[in-house]
Amino acid sequence: MSDIEREVHAVAERARDAAADLAPLSRAVKDEALLAMADALVKRADEITAANAEDVERAREAGTGPAMVDRLTLDPQRIEAIADAVREIVELPDPVGESVRGGILPNGLDLRQIRVPLGVVGIIYEGRPNVTADAAALCLKSGNAALLRGSSSAYSSNTAIIGVLRDALAGTGVPVDAVQMVPGRTRESSNALMRARGLVDVLIPRGGGSLIQAVVRDSTVPVIETGEGLCHVYVDADADLDKAVAITTNAKAQRCSVCNSAETLLVHEAVAEAFLPRVLASLAEAGVTVHGDPRVLEAAAANPTGATVVEATEEDWAAEYLSMDLAVRVVPDVDAALAHIRKYSTQHTEAIITDSLSTSRYFVSRVDSAAVMVNASTRFTDGGEFGFGAEIGISTQKLHARGPMGLPEMTSTKYVVTGDGHLR
Incomplete structure (x- = not known):
């Protein structure tokens, strides 16, 4: 010894x-x-x-x-x-x-x-x-x-x-x-x-x-x-887009260097055309750099918003940035969003934005993370915000x-x- x-x-x-x-x-x-x-x-x-x-x-x-x-x-x-x-x-x-x-x-x-x-x-x-x-x-x-x-x-x-x-x-x-x-x-x-x-x-x-x-x-x-948090926000086909823009921006930009900030945004293809220009503009105003898939790059090119948008790599989907960066992907449906989350999540916090009760229940029942937000920012995963008082940290394990x-x-x-x- x-x-x-x-x-x-x-x-x-x-x-x-x-x-x-x-x-x-x-x-x-x-x-x-x-x-x-x-x-x-x-x-x-x-x-x-x-x-x-x-x-x-x-x-x-x-x-x-x-x-x-x-x-x-x-x-x-x-x-x-x-x-x-x-x-x-x-x-x-x-x-x-x-x-x-x-x-x-x-x-x-x-x-x-x-x-x-x-x-x-x-x-x-x-x-x-x-x-x-x-x-x-x-x-x-x-x-x-x-x-x-x-x-x-x-x-x-x-x-x-x-x-x-x-x-x-x-x-x-x-x-x-x-x-x-x-x-x-x-x-x-x-x-x-x-x-x-x-x-x-x-x-x-x-x-x-x-x-x-x-x-x-x-x-x-x-x-x-x-503490390790690769948190996702999924905007569903039945999302209220005003809420979705506000929640996404808050989840990423309110305080980006903490474990409950959002690192990836998943957008249902049914609302991508209407939603992406709006959220890109909001993120640009907040100073966020977007790492986007081809659909996101197309939307940024077609609707100039002043956003900084770069091509996403495989590493971006697994990145806990803890900075003013956000990976953004368009997905065909909720199951694709869930598959993405299962592959890359650190099981900290995931959020769904939707007005569909059945879809929210489906999402909640299939996400395997410590906290799941429905129509609320990932930034709420916190002992004080939950009403528990001070905390030693956010446990991402199961035992x-x-x-x-x-x-x-x-x-x-x-x-x-x-x-x-x-x-x-």
Whole structure:
């Protein structure tokens, strides 16, 4: 075992001890700790911004683009927003101890299935240092110990934030080791975390597709896949075209760099002639580049709208752009749209625009994704928009949790059976 593996195992063992002490704590104790964490972030904002300045300077020297530098940057206002996000988690119901189902069995046994923490949750994430506080708070509220492995680009910021959070916990009833930073800045420390099976109960990667797939491929610890989103919008023959234009533009352009933004538009051939010029004009106004099939290229040539339209390649149908780009294809019917989605989707979110109840039911029953929107933007797949509050991510897998992962999804269950001398 290498030195870094020993260090990672050491923090994981401390996390297991902390998780055992954290699991039975009351909501009041956990909420008090969360408020202390939020207050500490604001009081020590200068310390955090000073550390963050080191990360920002390194990023600029490395030639990092302005958008990524902006995501990395913290200032007092952003730190206040991070603290407010922690305070919002305080207001959410505590899922731990909730009875999922149960009752008195015919033999008199009292059977209850209750929510319990997952235990030790490792989170591997990229870029934004605000994730550090968000993830720590969500894990704590749901009774889990957090092992946080951020990117090397935010190393100084994450070190400072975790230091502040741990100091805040020292004055509460929550064990300090409920929040820990995984030691090391190289890939070796991430690999050690991925291989800490038996010490870490679950890993949650947050970031781009390459990060998620690397964790899924290399981890021996169970992984909850989150975030990779190749979302589709299908405009049906019976669509209200005004709604279709507005929904498509919102799904792509309202915020293009997130996992629930639309990446492919599928258009039924029966409405293509009427719809394409309108949607191309709307997308052009929003600054979207369209990667279109031959029918789309023909429509763009016949109806100049100022849109930037380029020929789509096979790679475009599989692209999670996370940019102002949209792949557009004309399909003969709903079954062709479904076939396209089955081939390319990452099972995040798909949308259908139609006034036909039978077609919408057909589409919903055959799409195998975490969320399906009917006459609504894909941008609604979000814990806050769903009314769940904060989320750790959007799960695109089928085991344990699927869709927005709020506090209940950060728990497992156990059965508590109470008898009175019962024998089988």
